[in-house]
Amino acid sequence: xxxFVFISPNYPSNYWMFVRGLKKYGARVLCVIDTPYESxxxxxxxxxxxxxxxxxxxxxxxxFKAVAYFSYKYGKxxxxxxxxxxxxxxxxxxxxxxxxxxxxTSARVEELxxxxxxxxxxxxxxxxxxxxxxxxxxxxxxxxxxxxxxxLVLKPDHGVGASFTYHIHNEEEMRKYWEMSQQYHLEMILxxxxxxxxxxxxxxxxxNGQIQFLASMDYVSNCMDSVQNQDxxxxxxxxxxxxxxxxxxxxxxxxxxxxNRFFHGEYFRLNENMMGIGTKGDLIGLEVNFRPPGxxxxxxxNYTYDVDIYDIWAKVLMTQDTSIHDNAKYSAGFxxxxxxxxxxxxxxxxxxKYKDELIGVEYLDPAFAATMGDVTIKARFVNTxxxxxxxxxxxxxx
Numbered sequence: 448x449x450x451f452v453f454i455s456p457n458y459p460s461n462y463w464m465f466v467r468g469l470k471k472y473g474a475r476v477l478c479v480i481d482t483p484y485e486s487x488x489x490x491x492x493x494x495x496x497x498x499x500x501x502x503x504x505x506x507x508x509x510x511f512k513a514v515a516y517f518s519y520k521y522g523k524x525x526x527x528x529x530x531x532x533x534x535x536x537x538x539x540x541x542x543x544x545x546x547x548x549x550x551x552t553s554a555r556v557e558e559l560x561x562x563x564x565x566x567x568x569x570x571x572x573x574x575x576x577x578x579x580x581x582x583x584x585x586x587x588x589x590x591x592x593x594x595x596x597x598x599l600v601l602k603p604d605h606g607v608g609a610s611f612t613y614h615i616h617n618e619e620e621m622r623k624y625w626e627m628s629q630q631y632h633l634e635m636i637l638x639x640x641x642x643x644x645x646x647x648x649x650x651x652x653x654x655n656g657q658i659q660f661l662a663s664m665d666y667v668s669n670c671m672d673s674v675q676n677q678d679x680x681x682x683x684x685x686x687x688x689x690x691x692x693x694x695x696x697x698x699x700x701x702x703x704x705x706x707n708r709f710f711h712g713e714y715f716r717l718n719e720n721m722m723g724i725g726t727k728g729d730l731i732g733l734e735v736n737f738r739p740p741g742x743x744x745x746x747x748x749n750y751t752y753d754v755d756i757y758d759i760w761a762k763v764l765m766t767q768d769t770s771i772h773d774n775a776k777y778s779a780g781f782x783x784x785x786x787x788x789x790x791x792x793x794x795x796x797x798x799x800k801y802k803d804e805l806i807g808v809e810y811l812d813p814a815f816a817a818t819m820g821d822v823t824i825k826a827r828f829v830n831t832x833x834x835x836x837x838x839x840x841x842x843x844x845x
Contacts, residue, residue: 449765450521452477452514454529454538455504456491461746461757463491465530468761470494474526477517479510504534514541525549526764530709530738535560549707551737559703560605562636562734569732572702574695575725576732577638577715585625591637592621598640601625603633614640641724641731643715648688648696649740649748650773651756651763654707658697659763660756660773662748663688664740667782667838679788679842680820682744683780683834684751688773695730703735707764711736711744742819743781750779750806750827778834779806779827782841783820791843794822801837804828 451474456466458481467490469476478498480487487498497520499513518524526549527541539556541547551559558564566576578595581604582588592599601624602612611633613624628635650661667681688696699712713733720726739745739760748756752775762768784790798805806825824841828834 448473448475449525450475450477450517450523451526451528452479452517452524452541453495454479454510454527454534454541455481455531456495457482457487459531460488462530463488463494464755464757465761466491467494468755468758469765470496471758472761472765474761474765475521477521477524479504479513504537507537507540510537510541511544514545518545528708530760532736532738532741535737556737559735559737562602562604565703565734566732568702568735569699572695572698572732574699574714574730574732577641577724579636579638582625582635582637585622588621588625588637589618592618595639597621600638600640601628601635602638603628604636605634639724641715641717641733642719642721643717643731645733646714646716646730647740648692648699648712648714649710649744650696651709651760652700652705652707653763653767653769656701656704656706657769658693658700659769659771660754660759661688661693661696662751662773662775663692664744664747667780667842679782679784680818681780681782681838681841682747683778683838684744684747684775686751686775686778686831692730699732699735705735705737708737709739709760711738711740742815743823743825747779747781747825750825751775751777753777777827777829778831779825780834780838781823781825782838783811783816783823784841786821789845790841791845792840794824797824797841800840801826804833804837 451469453466456462456478466476476495478495480498480500481504499516501509501513524545524547527538527547529538535556539551539553542550543553563581569576580591597616599615601615615621615624645666647664650658653659663685664682668678712735715731715733717725717727717729725731745756759771804826809823811819
């Protein structure tokens with residue numbers, strides 16, 4: 448029996464489903480939590496073999512003691528994972544200390560969380576990326592702007608989500624956002640803005656580095672503009688993944704040497720020719736995240752494919768079984784709307800019009816609303832025309 452230490456199965460709240468899958472496929476599931484046992488989801492309690500509570504995952508000594516206890520009681524630890532961006536380095540540090548070889552080392556995570564360091568792997572996979580620099584001063588930013596022109600994107604080289612990410616249109620904004628970024632002592636990357644749509648290639652890769660499940664999502668608007676301008680945002684998974692996208696995803700996974708894990712790959716799809724970068728329709732490498740897509744995305748995958756992606760991940764890791772389908776029956780997506788925006792259609796009107804496609808409505812707390820919207824509507828569709836009508840209606844302003 449494999450000893451699988453799962454870090455933070457209690458947050459996000461849907462992560463208990465990873466634990467359920469691990470238990471189903473024969474793992475001994477040992478969980479490290481940071482909330483009282485009584486507060487845990489009942490299904491989480493039922494599917495874990497034992498848990499150890501720490502006061503904070505930021506207290507490494509406490510988490511180390513938790514894993515040491517499991518190791519003493521159950522023997523060698525075979526896996527340590529959280530599937531959470533916030534704890535990728537924690538996972539890796541624990542792997543280093545307990546000689547667990549089924550995931551990334553600390554050095555590897557440090558490298559692969561750098562947006563600039565990723566670019567060489569895209570090059571090896573045959574993909575272009577945006578021109579960039581790692582500026583140390585405002586003068587270097589302005590020199591880069593002089594060479595490549597506006598618009599530009601300034602963001603942390605090591606960062607999570609769209610925090611501290613700025614779309615810069617002119618020198619005045621460059622000066623303003625550079626000054627803002629320096630208040631937080633972050634190493635920033637400055638890139639040429641790519642005129643294109645952001646898409647993702649998300650899936651699960653096995654121990655041989657072969658993709659066993661692949662889905663493709665389109666953003667409607669994007670996280671950067673949603674945070675910076677408080678725009679509405681949305682996304683949807685496609686009915687199918689084009690064969691050339693499948694090959695691109697596999698080439699990228701091979702280049703990054705990913706094995707036995709989720710991946711969430713982000714790309715630009717050019718909507719016009721860009722000299723020195725690519726032609727309209729080309730995919731341009733943005734970044735790869737070595738965990739599941741965030742927010743509602745795993746559930747949208749489930750609604751699109753009529754599968755349990757949490758179960759698929761556990762099945763691949765525990766059994767290396769490749770008898771998995773990724774033939775979509777639907778196209779599922781969400782829209783995040785802002786309380787500050789006057790929309791043409793009220794929430795009640797939308798719920799009435801799309802009652803047959805509706806999955807659910809959720810009101811988000813401020814921590815998630817900043818990126819995802821105050822009110823989210825999830826729905827799934829059987830054809831693209833109806834889906835496109837939904838996004839037009841939910842985004843349209845008065």
